[in-house]
Amino acid sequence: MELKQQKIAVLCNYELLPERVGGMDVFFWEFDQKCKETDIQVDWYFPNDATHGDYQLLTIKYDSSKSIESFFLESLAQPENDYTHIFTHFLELCTPFFQQVKQLSKAKIIAVDHNPRPLEGYPVDKRIKKRIKGLLFSRSIDLFIGVSEYTVKELLKDFGRHIQPKTRVIYNGINLEEIKTRTNRNLEKPTFLVASHLRQSKGIQDLIQAVALLPEAIKNEIKIDVFGDGPYKMELQALVEELQLKPCFNFKGSTAQLKSIYANYDYMLQPTHMECFSLSILESLAANVPVITTNVGGNEEAITHNENGFIFEAKNIKQLANLLQEIYLGDRKINVNARKLIEDRFTIDKMVMNYLNLIIYK
Numbered sequence: 126m127e128l129k130q131q132k133i134a135v136l137c138n139y140e141l142l143p144e145r146v147g148g149m150d151v152f153f154w155e156f157d158q159k160c161k162e163t164d165i166q167v168d169w170y171f172p173n174d175a176t177h178g179d180y181q182l183l184t185i186k187y188d189s190s191k192s193i194e195s196f197f198l199e200s201l202a203q204p205e206n207d208y209t210h211i212f213t214h215f216l217e218l219c220t221p222f223f224q225q226v227k228q229l230s231k232a233k234i235i236a237v238d239h240n241p242r243p244l245e246g247y248p249v250d251k252r253i254k255k256r257i258k259g260l261l262f263s264r265s266i267d268l269f270i271g272v273s274e275y276t277v278k279e280l281l282k283d284f285g286r287h288i289q290p291k292t293r294v295i296y297n298g299i300n301l302e303e304i305k306t307r308t309n310r311n312l313e314k315p316t317f318l319v320a321s322h323l324r325q326s327k328g329i330q331d332l333i334q335a336v337a338l339l340p341e342a343i344k345n346e347i348k349i350d351v352f353g354d355g356p357y358k359m360e361l362q363a364l365v366e367e368l369q370l371k372p373c374f375n376f377k378g379s380t381a382q383l384k385s386i387y388a389n390y391d392y393m394l395q396p397t398h399m400e401c402f403s404l405s406i407l408e409s410l411a412a413n414v415p416v417i418t419t420n421v422g423g424n425e426e427a428i429t430h431n432e433n434g435f436i437f438e439a440k441n442i443k444q445l446a447n448l449l450q451e452i453y454l455g456d457r458k459i460n461v462n463a464r465k466l467i468e469d470r471f472t473i474d475k476m477v478m479n480y481l482n483l484i485i486y487k
Contacts, residue, residue, distance in 0.1 A: 132166040133210040141175035148404035154179035201229045208232040219258040223265040237270040241399040259284025273402040273423025298476030307388040307413045313455035315391030323355030328396035337368040338446035387412035411467040415459040433463040
């Protein structure tokens with residue numbers, strides 16, 4: 126294989142916030158570092174500038190008065206921006222933008238899909254529009270990357286099976302060195318955490334209603350700490366109040382220390398209605414904390430039921446209540462080291478190298 130000198134652009138419709146540093150931020154930093162080590166120049170296009178973490182080391186281009194798409198199209202007119210590869214993250218796919226880029230640049234365009242789909246699927250009119258956009262604009266994208274097998278299947282549903290030859294899965298990965306590992310696990314009366322953005326699609330209201338169905342003896346003891354913030358927080362707190370479950374739930378807000386906090390718990394709960402491929406699931410498993418989650422998105426690509434966690438049907442409150450009861454009483458338990466799967470398949474190093482290989486080899 127021939128090693129090539131390259132210059133790439135990475136477009137990320139992802140606001141850079143010092144109070145919200147997650148797995149994707151770490152990936153951006155690690156990817157930039159590895160590109161520099163390989164003598165690849167990277168220009169990063171974000172909605173805003175940033176200096177927190179390793180963002181101070183990145184070459185960031187932005188214009189807060191314009192969309193990333195329009196600013197990038199203007200930038201392509203500059204002779205120094207003769208890119209060989211263009212990556213997009215968190216941009217809408219199969220739009221006229223990609224056709225415009227293809228007309229202005231000979232770069233290979235690689236579009237990464239991180240987006241979960243609604244549990245019930247898109248409305249008919251949106252499905253039709255996506256299929257039309259796939260026919261019109263998919264030819265301008267050289268490679269579609271899904272962050273899970275689920276995502277690739279959804280890409281084919283959205284834009285048509287004609288894109289299948291140019292689809293690939295690259296799983297998200299995490300930095301294992303940052304995550305504290307739990308060395309023991311309570312098999313009876315375990316402790317639980319939720320780590321989630323607080324919006325309706327995350328299904329935490331289902332968890333609250335499931336706890337309400339538990340026997341009084343368990344409700345008097347069970348403790349669930351909820352880490353995260355979001356627009357649905359007040360509704361969730363009101364539901365806890367209405368169902369008289371305040372002793373059971375502790376809303377602890379957002380924290381930058383989550384990677385060291387997982388190890389304080391026995392299980393993580395993620396009752397989500399829609400997911401693509403969850404970094405919080407990977408982080409929890411890396412902390413040797415099994416995950417109780419739903420059968421949506423790429424969850425079952427990381428969680429094997431009864432092995433390193435438990436899977437239940439999304440929105441099935443009674444099933445979740447039964448599962449919680451069995452786990453709390455010790456009738457169901459996970460005994461394996463949940464970290465091993467992450468070490469084998471989902472590290473940040475594997476993720477970075479998989480993306481780097483798209484650039485440096487023909």
